[in-house]
Amino acid sequence: MHQKLLVLTAMPEERLAIEAELLRSQGSNSKVDILECGVGSISAAIRLTRYLEKQRPDAVLLMGVAGALTTDLEIGDFVVATRVYQHDSVSTFPLGTFWMNPGRFIIDPIMAEANENAGWSCDAAFLDYFRSKLSDEPVRYGVLASGAEFVASYERKQAIADHPPRPIFVEMEGAGVAAVCAEYGVPFLIAKTIADRLNPDHSIATDFSKCLEQAAAHAALMVSRVLASERG
Numbered sequence: 001m002h003q004k005l006l007v008l009t010a011m012p013e014e015r016l017a018i019e020a021e022l023l024r025s026q027g028s029n030s031k032v033d034i035l036e037c038g039v040g041s042i043s044a045a046i047r048l049t050r051y052l053e054k055q056r057p058d059a060v061l062l063m064g065v066a067g068a069l070t071t072d073l074e075i076g077d078f079v080v081a082t083r084v085y086q087h088d089s090v091s092t093f094p095l096g097t098f099w100m101n102p103g104r105f106i107i108d109p110i111m112a113e114a115n116e117n118a119g120w121s122c123d124a125a126f127l128d129y130f131r132s133k134l135s136d137e138p139v140r141y142g143v144l145a146s147g148a149e150f151v152a153s154y155e156r157k158q159a160i161a162d163h164p165p166r167p168i169f170v171e172m173e174g175a176g177v178a179a180v181c182a183e184y185g186v187p188f189l190i191a192k193t194i195a196d197r198l199n200p201d202h203s204i205a206t207d208f209s210k211c212l213e214q215a216a217a218h219a220a221l222m223v224s225r226v227l228a229s230e231r232g
Contacts, residue, residue: 006057009071014064017220042178066192069161081190083146085119086175088147120178123187146174193219
């Protein structure tokens with residue numbers, strides 16, 4: 001599908017997993033670059049921007065691990081974003097809190113209708129490609145909430161989950177990647193494996209610590225299956 005694909009990861013565990021899986025399954029692949037962008041939307045945006053100033057891939061894929069925002073998502077489930085919202089860029093009024101895109105400003109409740117246009121849509125053709133390659137796999141598709149916050153509180157997770165349009169998973173780099181890709185006109189997609197559940201027993205941080213490497217390996221395996229035909 002792509003002449004050149006950039007695969008982004010936030011953490012070294014994710015980068016090492018996808019490097020190992022691609023080497024095992026495909027050997028040398030000149031069509032795929034892998035870049036560790038660091039944790040958080042600012043770090044991801046800076047490092048992606050530096051890359052795009054020098055090279056222009058046909059598409060960007062952010063992969064790795066994320067947290068569940070619904071009780072039916074379990075550790076190891078593979079999730080793909082259809083749309084991304086930045087959950088920590090907000091305007092708060094007595095009648096509610098409204099998510100905003102970077103660079104936009106909602107200054108009164110009347111303007112809150114513009115909130116319907118907040119966020120970024122993942123590339124439709126890239127989504128269709130993923131669906132076709134993983135049609136036999138148990139993949140969940142839905143809205144992603146992204147922000148500069150490691151959400152290890154059940155109450156905070158639930159608050160994000162309850163915010164329209166009710167995202168199903170949460171992570172820390174997607175909004176930065178989406179914003180930069182939109183600015184540069186590069187198609188993007190975000191695909192992650194769940195590493196911590198929506199669980200009220202205060203096990204979120206423990207889940208993440210215990211399951212990070214396992215979840216990263218599973219994400220890498222799923223991505224490598226999609227990229228099987230990308231070998232160059």
